Amino acid sequence: MSQNTSTPTVKLLIGGELVESRSSQWRDVVNPATQEVLARVPFATEDEMNAAVASAREAFKTWRKTPIGARARVFLKYQQLIRENMKELAALLTAEQGKTLPDAEGDIFRGLEVVEHAANIGTLQMGELANNVASGVDTYTLNQPLGVCAGITPFNFPAMIPLWMFPMAIATGNTFVLKPSEQDPMVTMRLAELAMEAGVPPGVLNVIHGGADAVNLLCDHPDIKAVSFVGSTKVGTHVYNRATANGKRAQCMMGAKNHAIVLPDAHKQQTLNNLAGAAFGAAGQRCMALSVVILVGEAQNWLPELVEKAKSLKIGAGVEAGTDVGPVVSCAALDRVSSLIAAGEKDGAKLVLDGRDPQVSGYANGNFVGPTIFAGVTPEMTIYREEIFGPVLCVVSAATLDEAIAFINANPNGNGTALFTRSGAAARHFQEEIDVGQVGINVPIPVPVPLFSFTGSRASKLGDLGPYGKQVVQFYTQTKTVTSRWFDEDEVGTAVNTTITL
Numbered sequence: 001m002s003q004n005t006s007t008p009t010v011k012l013l014i015g016g017e018l019v020e021s022r023s024s025q026w027r028d029v030v031n032p033a034t035q036e037v038l039a040r041v042p043f044a045t046e047d048e049m050n051a052a053v054a055s056a057r058e059a060f061k062t063w064r065k066t067p068i069g070a071r072a073r074v075f076l077k078y079q080q081l082i083r084e085n086m087k088e089l090a091a092l093l094t095a096e097q098g099k100t101l102p103d104a105e106g107d108i109f110r111g112l113e114v115v116e117h118a119a120n121i122g123t124l125q126m127g128e129l130a131n132n133v134a135s136g137v138d139t140y141t142l143n144q145p146l147g148v149c150a151g152i153t154p155f156n157f158p159a160m161i162p163l164w165m166f167p168m169a170i171a172t173g174n175t176f177v178l179k180p181s182e183q184d185p186m187v188t189m190r191l192a193e194l195a196m197e198a199g200v201p202p203g204v205l206n207v208i209h210g211g212a213d214a215v216n217l218l219c220d221h222p223d224i225k226a227v228s229f230v231g232s233t234k235v236g237t238h239v240y241n242r243a244t245a246n247g248k249r250a251q252c253m254m255g256a257k258n259h260a261i262v263l264p265d266a267h268k269q270q271t272l273n274n275l276a277g278a279a280f281g282a283a284g285q286r287c288m289a290l291s292v293v294i295l296v297g298e299a300q301n302w303l304p305e306l307v308e309k310a311k312s313l314k315i316g317a318g319v320e321a322g323t324d325v326g327p328v329v330s331c332a333a334l335d336r337v338s339s340l341i342a343a344g345e346k347d348g349a350k351l352v353l354d355g356r357d358p359q360v361s362g363y364a365n366g367n368f369v370g371p372t373i374f375a376g377v378t379p380e381m382t383i384y385r386e387e388i389f390g391p392v393l394c395v396v397s398a399a400t401l402d403e404a405i406a407f408i409n410a411n412p413n414g415n416g417t418a419l420f421t422r423s424g425a426a427a428r429h430f431q432e433e434i435d436v437g438q439v440g441i442n443v444p445i446p447v448p449v450p451l452f453s454f455t456g457s458r459a460s461k462l463g464d465l466g467p468y469g470k471q472v473v474q475f476y477t478q479t480k481t482v483t484s485r486w487f488d489e490d491e492v493g494t495a496v497n498t499t500i501t502l
């Protein structure tokens, strides 16, 4: 960790104030392209974390009763502020995370879409009413906020994923404690500041920093009613078990191994471009990155052209114009990806493109690994079983579409998948038979827009309601069902009713 006291510190947000932590434990936030220390982030003390939860609990008393139009208008203002600050936010994101500037703007934009969605909360949170369920009796529902909710986010989308969480939680009338990734918390903090500027009242949004201890406190704290998590399968499973054992709602979006099937009738150039972008863009550090491609029949002959396409991608710092593949987030991530490539060779996969140790002019210290392709990959190999989370594509061959579908369904993960074809019948067969939560037809990374919800499945998700869209309104609210009858002043009383019918 940097001892340089002139290095800026990342603040906590507690009760509407940016607070300098009193912690003795700090971590450097490092630019992955240069190793420059950008800031120091604290591991908040237990008192600080409890103060954040207490301030959220106090703020809930008034925020839950704030008119729905007033809540919506905060998010109308917030989306405007995010747009106005897009360039500054993207520069911050690229500096601490590594992805290219256009990709950083994409990260922010996909979160901005959720903010726009939150501004529509009026119609989203409406209940239902059935008139005359019995004579003179109506039944209706109230979708009421839960209280203090918490969010725990990963490093790979430090704008989009926090924005999946707190805008919808707050728009539905809850208050929030966010714990961003300790690897790149700066853009998340800037987004929290803009939320305050947009009118989120003090205490309604709080941000703490830290690692496992902070996460465990959020899972255990009796005043927290629901926990949203996005990150690895190992940590997400721990969070789900711990939070639900403490009686909380939990939704955990976790790791992946996303496959695409290419049929020989697919549009060749479009498909190859899509495969290269989805496998190697953002240096493969997307939960919806394409990590396995199954070439069916004659499409197996396309491998050399796929390799050429991958070779044409430019590796470089995210700030450099024209960069396609930026660095991975940390030296540890680079070591991990490199050792998985070595494991692929050892297990007998054919390394048809080796992206290790690329020469990146001007960035000799960056965590770079270029596009890497293995052919002849089989399910027992480590590179197939593990989520690599780097720019490494595994290529598998299949004789038929059904063989490829069976291969994907045998993988435990269910985050995303795609089919490339010109056949409507094949596409429909695929969408019916594939056991994966998010399906792309000639769309390589099928992340739904916020009119829908994020719907990863099987080992990629715990909890039944996904982030954003209609599902998250259900996640962040308790449905109260009211059955009511009103008597006229002059109504004559009937005999005491001892049955349970209406």
Ligand code: NAD
Pocket (backbone or CB within 6 Å): 152, 153, 154, 155, 156, 157, 179, 180, 181, 182, 210, 211, 212, 213, 215, 216, 230, 231, 232, 233, 235, 236, 238, 253, 254, 255, 256, 286, 287, 387, 389, 415, 454, 456, 460
């Ligand atoms: P991670 O699981 O290491 O970290 C996620 C969060 O958990 C961070 O805030 C971190 O501080 C915390 N954490 C880390 N170790 C912990 C521990 N031992 N106990 C408690 N908390 C701990 O994930 P990451 O490396 O930041 O992100 C990459 C992973 O996230 C990949 O597996 C990727 O697939 C997944 N991801 C999934 C989705 C999705 O929607 N399914 C989206 C983005 C990323």
